[in-house]
Amino acid sequence: MSGSLSADLETIVTGVTKKWTKQRKAEERDSRARFRRPSMYSGRVNFTDVASEILPAAYAKASGGGTLPVANRQLFYAARGPFQEKTGREIEYGYFAQNLLRKYLQRPEAASWKVTADPRGTLIEPHTGIRVPVGTLEIDSYLEGGWGQDRRDLQLDQGCPTRGPRDRYRAILYIEKEGFNELARAVRLAERYDLAILSCKGQSVVAARKLVDRLCGGGGIPLFVLHDFDKYGFSIFQNLVSVSCAAEDGERVAYVFKNEIQAVDLGLRLLDVEEWKLKPERCRFTGDFDLYDDNVTDAEKAFLRKGQRVELNAFTSPDFVAFVEKKLKVAGIREKLVPDNKTLGDAYRRAHAIAEINGLVKAARTRAAGLTLPRTLRAALKKSLKEHPEKPWDAALYEIALKVRRRCAP
Amino acid sequence: MSAVLAERPLARTAFATSREMDFFSEKELVAQSGHKRDEWPGLIVKELVDNAVDACEEAGVAPRIQVAADESGISVLDNGPGIPEMTLEKVLDFRVRVSSREAYCGPTRGAQGNALKTLVGIPFVVDPKRGRLVVTTAGVARSIACRLNDVTQKVEFEVERSELIRPVKTSDLYKSGSAVRVEWGPMPAGLWPSSKSRPASSWRGQIESLIRGYALFNPHVTITLGWFGERLEHVATDAGWKKWRPNAPMSAHWFDLPRMERLIGAYINDERENGGAGRTVADFLREFDGLQRSRTQTAVIARAGLKRTRLSDLASGGTLRSVLIDRLLAAMKEMTKPVNPSRLGQIGKEHFEKRLRDFGCKAETITYKVIKRLDDGIPLVIESAFGCAESALAAFDTGERRRIYAGVNWSPGIKNPFRSFGQTGEGLEGLLERQKVGAREPVVFAVHLASPRVQYADRGKSSIVLTSEDE
Numbered sequence: 001m002s003g004s005l006s007a008d009l010e011t012i013v014t015g016v017t018k019k020w021t022k023q024r025k026a027e028e029r030d031s032r033a034r035f036r037r038p039s040m041y042s043g044r045v046n047f048t049d050v051a052s053e054i055l056p057a058a059y060a061k062a063s064g065g066g067t068l069p070v071a072n073r074q075l076f077y078a079a080r081g082p083f084q085e086k087t088g089r090e091i092e093y094g095y096f097a098q099n100l101l102r103k104y105l106q107r108p109e110a111a112s113w114k115v116t117a118d119p120r121g122t123l124i125e126p127h128t129g130i131r132v133p134v135g136t137l138e139i140d141s142y143l144e145g146g147w148g149q150d151r152r153d154l155q156l157d158q159g160c161p162t163r164g165p166r167d168r169y170r171a172i173l174y175i176e177k178e179g180f181n182e183l184a185r186a187v188r189l190a191e192r193y194d195l196a197i198l199s200c201k202g203q204s205v206v207a208a209r210k211l212v213d214r215l216c217g218g219g220g221i222p223l224f225v226l227h228d229f230d231k232y233g234f235s236i237f238q239n240l241v242s243v244s245c246a247a248e249d250g251e252r253v254a255y256v257f258k259n260e261i262q263a264v265d266l267g268l269r270l271l272d273v274e275e276w277k278l279k280p281e282r283c284r285f286t287g288d289f290d291l292y293d294d295n296v297t298d299a300e301k302a303f304l305r306k307g308q309r310v311e312l313n314a315f316t317s318p319d320f321v322a323f324v325e326k327k328l329k330v331a332g333i334r335e336k337l338v339p340d341n342k343t344l345g346d347a348y349r350r351a352h353a354i355a356e357i358n359g360l361v362k363a364a365r366t367r368a369a370g371l372t373l374p375r376t377l378r379a380a381l382k383k384s385l386k387e388h389p390e391k392p393w394d395a396a397l398y399e400i401a402l403k404v405r406r407r408c409a410p
Numbered sequence: 411m412s413a414v415l416a417e418r419p420l421a422r423t424a425f426a427t428s429r430e431m432d433f434f435s436e437k438e439l440v441a442q443s444g445h446k447r448d449e450w451p452g453l454i455v456k457e458l459v460d461n462a463v464d465a466c467e468e469a470g471v472a473p474r475i476q477v478a479a480d481e482s483g484i485s486v487l488d489n490g491p492g493i494p495e496m497t498l499e500k501v502l503d504f505r506v507r508v509s510s511r512e513a514y515c516g517p518t519r520g521a522q523g524n525a526l527k528t529l530v531g532i533p534f535v536v537d538p539k540r541g542r543l544v545v546t547t548a549g550v551a552r553s554i555a556c557r558l559n560d561v562t563q564k565v566e567f568e569v570e571r572s573e574l575i576r577p578v579k580t581s582d583l584y585k586s587g588s589a590v591r592v593e594w595g596p597m598p599a600g601l602w603p604s605s606k607s608r609p610a611s612s613w614r615g616q617i618e619s620l621i622r623g624y625a626l627f628n629p630h631v632t633i634t635l636g637w638f639g640e641r642l643e644h645v646a647t648d649a650g651w652k653k654w655r656p657n658a659p660m661s662a663h664w665f666d667l668p669r670m671e672r673l674i675g676a677y678i679n680d681e682r683e684n685g686g687a688g689r690t691v692a693d694f695l696r697e698f699d700g701l702q703r704s705r706t707q708t709a710v711i712a713r714a715g716l717k718r719t720r721l722s723d724l725a726s727g728g729t730l731r732s733v734l735i736d737r738l739l740a741a742m743k744e745m746t747k748p749v750n751p752s753r754l755g756q757i758g759k760e761h762f763e764k765r766l767r768d769f770g771c772k773a774e775t776i777t778y779k780v781i782k783r784l785d786d787g788i789p790l791v792i793e794s795a796f797g798c799a800e801s802a803l804a805a806f807d808t809g810e811r812r813r814i815y816a817g818v819n820w821s822p823g824i825k826n827p828f829r830s831f832g833q834t835g836e837g838l839e840g841l842l843e844r845q846k847v848g849a850r851e852p853v854v855f856a857v858h859l860a861s862p863r864v865q866y867a868d869r870g871k872s873s874i875v876l877t878s879e880d881e
Contacts, residue, residue, distance in 0.1 A: 005859075006831040008781050008792050010841060013857065015779040016796035017845040020853065024846035038803045041775040 047100055050086040054079050055104050059113055061316055068317035069114040069137055069186050071179030072097045077314045081279060090282075118178045118201070127392035137182045154361050156354045160347045165196065165215055167339040171222040172212060173266075173328075175199040176236045177312060180320065187321050193328055194337040195224075202232070204240045209255040212240060217259020224331060226324065227267035230283065230309035234296055237265050245290060266327040270300045273310050276319060280308040374404065434531050434556060434565050443528050444873070445824060450532055451484060451602065452616045452824040454592045457525035458486035459624055460821050462588070463631060464519055465490030468657040472649035473628070477621060478636040481602075481610065483533075485544075485591035492547035492588045501526045502554070502567055513676040515664040517754050517862045518656045519821040530554060533592050534565075540595030547588040610638065616824070618642065622769065623815045623822020627858050629761040647764050653755025653820065654862075659699040661749045662742035663787030664862040670739045671730050678725050688720045691738065700746035713741035743787070751782040751789035754860045755820075762795035762856065769813070769854050771797025791860040802852030810852030814838070817858045818874055827866075827874045828857065 014021075023040050026033040058079035062070045070078075076096045083091040091100075097117075104110055119135030123142070132142045162168040173195045175181075181199060184190060190197050200208055216223040225240060227233035238244060241261040247253050273280070285307045289296060296304075315323060339347070374380070377400070384396040440446055445453045459475055466473035469491040476487040533541025534556040542555040553570040602610040614637060621635045625644030630651040634643040665673070677689060691711055695701040701710060711717055714737045724731050724738075759778040766776050775798035782791050799810040816826045816838060828838040836844070838857065847853055864874055 005790070005792075008783075008790070009828060009831055009838070009857070009859075012779050012781055012792050012794040013838070013841050014845060016777045016794045017842070017847050017855070019777065020796065020798065020847060020851075021845045024851075028846075041772055041798060041803060 045087045054082040064318035069182045073313040116182045169196045176227045223263040229268035278314040283309045451613045460519040462488035464656045473631045475633045483593035487589040489587040513673045537594035544591040627817045661699045663748040710741045714738040748787040766797040772800040794857045799852040815856040
């Protein structure tokens with residue numbers, strides 16, 4: 001044999017005895033290590049040993065039987081209880097998301113799972129203006145769309161173009177996590193309640209504060225804030241609409257609000273935790289509540305001081321949707337947005353015009369379908385692109401068609 | 411003055427003594443078997459169980475083996491097809507070494523073919539007056555006793571044949587199969603024959619260890635030990651377990667030129683001595699994996715340029731025609747795929763875990779590893795398992811000691827067969843010491859190697875050779 005049987009024997013022997021050797025060496029260094037020998041073999045069950053038993057059930061629970069997308073973190077919350085039961089140990093999110101779940105998602109049985117991670121990065125197409133966030137579902141959707149020319153009929157958009165909240169949305173819903181965007185899109189939460197959804201990772205950035213200051217301040221549209229039930233969640237709510245004392249004292253004010261903003265706290269509270277039977281997780285509670293935290297009840301403060309917290313991710317996807325909808329209704333978001341009479345009249349006339357234009361477009365397409373293509377079309381296109389390399393081929397083609405039409409016009 | 415008588419020189423006569431005596435002396439049996447006399451009880455069990463399990467596998471039945479030890483002998487009973495009459499006759503011809511395996515390459519338990527011959531000699535050496543080998547097959551018992559002719563210094567065999575006699579106390583479970591018993595005269599209570607008449611109980615550990623080894627390395631074998639009336643049984647964990655059968659076709663990739671020459675030479679010699687129709691090269695090819703179809707055989711023969719050639723044509727007088735054999739071997743390799751290591755038979759994690767738990771290891775302490783690779787056409791599977799005795803985890807010195815089970819091709823060694831390897835030649839035990847798995851540790855360690863090309867250092871298969879080509 002050209003390989004070494006000796007080396008194989010050595011590898012396999014050291015492999016099976018590795019754990020024992022480590023323990024015995026520890027015992028030689030410190031005789032008290034002998035007492036740890038039973039705990040070394042304490043019937044420890046590894047997370048990987050039970051992953052295939054737990055994850056499918058956790059995914060089914062978190063996704064409402066596979067009907068809704070689930071964020072990594074939501075799946076983690078659905079699985080961590082069973083992991084604790086089976087192994088006797090708490091599983092950490094980093095290990096769960098980066099290792100255990102990542103490996104499990106490679107399996108064929110998890111191929112159809114819609115588990116989302118926050119998009120990181122963007123794909124930008126040339127000429128089309130299409131920007132695709134590099135997230136699981138966004139890229140899946142892009143890939144499933146098929147390639148090549150969009151062969152749908154040319155039609156003017158039936159909607160009434162707007163920019164900003166006027167005549168388009170009636171409130172901003174701020175979510176302190178990005179992971180729920182896909183779920184909101186799947187259930188069309190923003191569309192059904194005419195809401196703009198704004199999300200950041202944790203504390204809001206200056207741009208978000210500037211946005212809510214302009215849109216919601218001084219009698220603008222309402223701002224609703226969804227946050228975790230923890231000390232940090234309450235400060236996220238406060239810092240989105242006002243400058244914190246700590247920032248002022250430390251001269252670290254990032255943005256000075258110009259308006260007073262009436263924000264509504266839709267965040268997770270102790271009553272919600274009890275109502276939805278959400279499981280708290282352990283955390284380190286440091287410092288104390290600030291003066292602005294008069295929004296927080298004594299019972300909530302006592303709960304949080306015990307070193308517990310509950311994330312929005314503790315909801316399953318269906319429960320999260322139900323929770324938000326309930327809160328929105330309580331906050332008065334019930335009816336769809338309808339603009340004033342003048343806007344309605346303008347939009348009605350526009351709708352008639354669009355219907356007529358769309359009819360003309362259809363007739364023009366029918367006529368164009370019968371056109372004979374110029375023999376030199378490809379050569380002309382190449383020439384044009386050589387002269388204007390920044391142009392896309394279809395824009396150059398349009399110019400050729402325009403020239404031909406002008407030449408042929410009576 | 412007395413005359414001084416001239417001294418008459420001694421004219422020495424060159425006496426001829428029989429070579430047969432080589433098999434009937436302790437010294438020669440030790441040399442033949444590779445085991446000292448104190449290890450012979452283990453040797454008897456190992457040789458008989460190896461043969462029994464092989465026979466069952468060749469017949470395609472899940473082996474059920476009963477080993478029994480009592481004050482006057484050791485017997486092994488199996489549910490195989492029985493021992494052919496011709497094999498028994500050949501066993502008694504001590505002028506030649508009879509082997510059905512020696513020239514072949516394959517992952518088999520035995521490869522030397524001297525097992526039964528050794529077992530004929532052992533009872534004679536142990537007890538010259540009453541020692542005998544009793545072979546019962548198909549309801550007929552043959553008692554083979556050897557007696558020394560003091561004058562001729564030749565061994566004379568006394569073979570008694572008796573119908574429906576079962577000298578071995580066997581279970582009625584087995585309607586077919588065979589029973590082989592190595593017997594000596596009854597000894598004083600509790601003693602077994604050795605140079606010092608040791609108590610039989612002192613061999614119990616050796617025999618039990620072997621039985622456990624068979625149970626460990628053979629998921630399909632149910633094996634029972636009856637030790638002076640006490641019973642120890644290991645039931646098969648997977649009676650349908652698949653492994654490379656001893657009579658399965660060989661692979662051309664397992665041969666190099668010297669080995670192929672040895673095989674072809676053995677066939678030609680057999681034809682010359684025993685006559686019979688001359689074997690064609692096509693007949694010969696049929697015995698190889700992947701070369702059973704006549705179309706493939708024709709292609710190999712064409713590539714090797716050996717059309718209408720008989721196997722005997724590959725030798726000229728006493729010389730093998732190496733160029734032709736080399737060409738044939740190359741064509742055989744070209745037209746076949748090497749055997750995947752998995753086809754040899756992997757004992758598996760589940761089986762090792764079950765057995766180590768049976769041997770008293772705590773389940774959570776059991777670790778298992780496997781290496782499977784194909785090396786220049788030679789498949790290799792090495793499996794190893796390690797566990798800690800449950801009692802030794804809770805208490806400090808429980809008296810539990812390390813137990814090693816080391817085996818090759820599904821047969822446990824009486825002694826550790828991996829006695830020397832590595833750069834310093836430290837061997838398995840040295841490596842285990844280095845890994846803090848010394849002889850006084852309360853652990854069970856098992857290692858098994860399956861490969862079609864294992865070379866043993868001795869005829870007793872007690873130590874494998876890791877030659878320079880392996881190193």
